[in-house]
Amino acid sequence: MREGMCLPPGDPMDGLAFPAALAAAREIAEAQIMARLSPLPGTLAQAMAYACRGGKGLRGFLVLASARLHDVPSHQAAPAAGAIEALHAYSLIHDDLPCMDDDDLRRGQPTVHRKWDEATAVLAGDALQSLAFEMVLQTACPDGARVELALQLAAAAGLRGMVGGQMADIAAETAEVPLTLDQIIALQAGKTGALITWSTRAGAIIAGVDDTPLRRFGDCLGLAFQIWDDVLDVTGDAATTGKAVGKDAAAGKATFVSLLGLDAARARARDLVNEAESHLAAYGQKAQTLIDAARFVIARDT
Amino acid sequence: MREGMCLPPGDPMDGLAFPAALAAAREIAEAQIMARLSPLPGTLAQAMAYACRGGKGLRGFLVLASARLHDVPSHQAAPAAGAIEALHAYSLIHDDLPCMDDDDLRRGQPTVHRKWDEATAVLAGDALQSLAFEMVLQTACPDGARVELALQLAAAAGLRGMVGGQMADIAAETAEVPLTLDQIIALQAGKTGALITWSTRAGAIIAGVDDTPLRRFGDCLGLAFQIWDDVLDVTGDAATTGKAVGKDAAAGKATFVSLLGLDAARARARDLVNEAESHLAAYGQKAQTLIDAARFVIARDT
Numbered sequence: 001m002r003e004g005m006c007l008p009p010g011d012p013m014d015g016l017a018f019p020a021a022l023a024a025a026r027e028i029a030e031a032q033i034m035a036r037l038s039p040l041p042g043t044l045a046q047a048m049a050y051a052c053r054g055g056k057g058l059r060g061f062l063v064l065a066s067a068r069l070h071d072v073p074s075h076q077a078a079p080a081a082g083a084i085e086a087l088h089a090y091s092l093i094h095d096d097l098p099c100m101d102d103d104d105l106r107r108g109q110p111t112v113h114r115k116w117d118e119a120t121a122v123l124a125g126d127a128l129q130s131l132a133f134e135m136v137l138q139t140a141c142p143d144g145a146r147v148e149l150a151l152q153l154a155a156a157a158g159l160r161g162m163v164g165g166q167m168a169d170i171a172a173e174t175a176e177v178p179l180t181l182d183q184i185i186a187l188q189a190g191k192t193g194a195l196i197t198w199s200t201r202a203g204a205i206i207a208g209v210d211d212t213p214l215r216r217f218g219d220c221l222g223l224a225f226q227i228w229d230d231v232l233d234v235t236g237d238a239a240t241t242g243k244a245v246g247k248d249a250a251a252g253k254a255t256f257v258s259l260l261g262l263d264a265a266r267a268r269a270r271d272l273v274n275e276a277e278s279h280l281a282a283y284g285q286k287a288q289t290l291i292d293a294a295r296f297v298i299a300r301d302t
Numbered sequence: 303m304r305e306g307m308c309l310p311p312g313d314p315m316d317g318l319a320f321p322a323a324l325a326a327a328r329e330i331a332e333a334q335i336m337a338r339l340s341p342l343p344g345t346l347a348q349a350m351a352y353a354c355r356g357g358k359g360l361r362g363f364l365v366l367a368s369a370r371l372h373d374v375p376s377h378q379a380a381p382a383a384g385a386i387e388a389l390h391a392y393s394l395i396h397d398d399l400p401c402m403d404d405d406d407l408r409r410g411q412p413t414v415h416r417k418w419d420e421a422t423a424v425l426a427g428d429a430l431q432s433l434a435f436e437m438v439l440q441t442a443c444p445d446g447a448r449v450e451l452a453l454q455l456a457a458a459a460g461l462r463g464m465v466g467g468q469m470a471d472i473a474a475e476t477a478e479v480p481l482t483l484d485q486i487i488a489l490q491a492g493k494t495g496a497l498i499t500w501s502t503r504a505g506a507i508i509a510g511v512d513d514t515p516l517r518r519f520g521d522c523l524g525l526a527f528q529i530w531d532d533v534l535d536v537t538g539d540a541a542t543t544g545k546a547v548g549k550d551a552a553a554g555k556a557t558f559v560s561l562l563g564l565d566a567a568r569a570r571a572r573d574l575v576n577e578a579e580s581h582l583a584a585y586g587q588k589a590q591t592l593i594d595a596a597r598f599v600i601a602r603d604t
Contacts, residue, residue, distance in 0.1 A: 044461055044469040094428060099420035118401035123469050130460030133435045137453045143445035150452060151439045158432030159346055167346040167425050
């Protein structure tokens with residue numbers, strides 16, 4: 001697939017160091033979503049678009065960086081980058097609902113059910129999940145790769161992935177015995193890890209090559225990401241993170257920090273990022289943006 | 303694709319008159335869903351399976367009947383039949399939530415949020431939507447047809463289809479001016495029609511043939527179906543329909559019955575079924591099961 005393809009001059013992801021590459025990727029993914037929502041009238045389209053704005057765009061970036069690693073042009077992978085950001089936005093809307101985490105604030109703005117109402121929040125999330133599958137199936141690649149991308153996305157999003165992890169997380173809140181470290185690792189592999197690993201694998205799936213190194217990279221990165229989220233829940237402040245903090249400790253919830261302590265949690269995250277990097281060794285210098293992204297994950301304050 | 307294929311003897315859908323064919327189809331679709339959920343432990347898988355049991359299975363039947371019309375064996379189309387039933391079940395769980403229709407009863411059983419809780423209901427619906435896309439992508443047909451099936455399903459399920467229709471329905475409840483007939487038709491084409499039309503088209507998409515006649519058949523059938531639902535909301539009782547009745551009238555909501563009157567609404571549904579039949583004329587006797595299904599839609603009391 002790669003050989004005969006003519007790369008358009010100036011792929012927007014090329015030649016950019018990490019923070020700029022992340023910003024460029026966020027713009028690409030957001031443009032994909034807005035192109036599908038902006039022409040549509042009504043509150044639902046508006047609420048869906050609202051929920052997709054203002055995030056870091058890390059998952060969409062991972063898709064595009066994974067694509068560039070395999071010489072897939074950004075414009076080909078762009079619908080897949082938009083898809084994962086739409087799916088992530090849906091999960092945040094539903095996680096914030098009163099019957100779940102009951103959050104008023106997300107990315108520094110009122111959550112969808114606070115700005116509109118609960119019905120709008122449920123439906124905006126539902127429609128964003130449908131949109132995510134529509135978008136991922138519009139990725140410019142052979143039909144077989146599209147089927148694989150969408151199948152893996154469905155598996156990562158559902159019962160054995162993100163939603164299953166969220167359900168386990170809620171169950172843990174009312175459980176009498178706090179979770180063990182292994183249980184938290186398994187829970188987070190679903191809740192946060194599955195979408196991150198899908199994102200890192202996406203470029204290899206589009207290009208039709210073995211995705212094992214990127215899967216391993218994603219698994220380490222996803223876990224490091226979640227450990228760092230737990231660190232930020234203790235050390236961060238709401239103004240910077242754009243969401244409520246200190247909630248886990250207040251709820252007496254077992255987290256990586258409560259189980260390991262702050263310093264050991266940070267060290268564990270660093271070790272995971274080092275391991276993540278090692279899985280991309282065969283890609284050499286070409287993987288630098290992804291490696292910078294992994295380092296960013298454990299340096300961010302938001 | 304059709305020529306070289308060896309049909310297994312005794313396709314379970316063949317030679318059955320309508321009510322038996324509907325029952326057989328329901329079993330096939332349910333088996334597809336349960337095969338994916340039963341091996342999994344936990345409340346979430348349990349709630350998902352619970353929500354998929356006990357329906358009429360009309361949409362899954364339409365998929366399998368549409369497949370048989372094009373000589374696609376039922377076992378090939380079965381994952382698509384399971385997918386549409388899973389998607390339908392997700393929509394019912396979310397529609398029943400307190401922030402939406404706030405129903406306690408569905409298919410004669412407690413709704414998911416009554417049997418468990420709201421968080422479980424939101425997540426079971428979310429995971430059933432993911433499962434629906436996973437299943438439809440496992441339909442045994444060429445990759446191009448799988449992509450088309452899933453793309454059309456995403457379009458039918460989302461903002462421009464089912465979820466958009468549900469949002470318009472909720473908005474209508476608080477609107478100062480009741481909807482006009484044209485507005486109700488547009489709303490229902492999304493809320494109920496889109497999934498029904500997807501189901502009638504599915505066999506043609508799997509077989510890779512023109513789906514225009516089945517699309518027209520589905521559009522008429524979907525509208526007739528919704529008109530009959532409005533009729534049942536007035537004439538039915540909760541014990542038979544397995545859900546609350548008389549809610550629309552109590553809410554002062556514009557329906558086909560409130561706008562047309564009971565007799566004219568019934569006549570309109572009959573006309574639509576006649577028109578639906580006419581679109582399948584070219585298929586001759588082979589379309590009899592689908593035609594019987596259309597007649598069933600305006601004869602049912604549940």
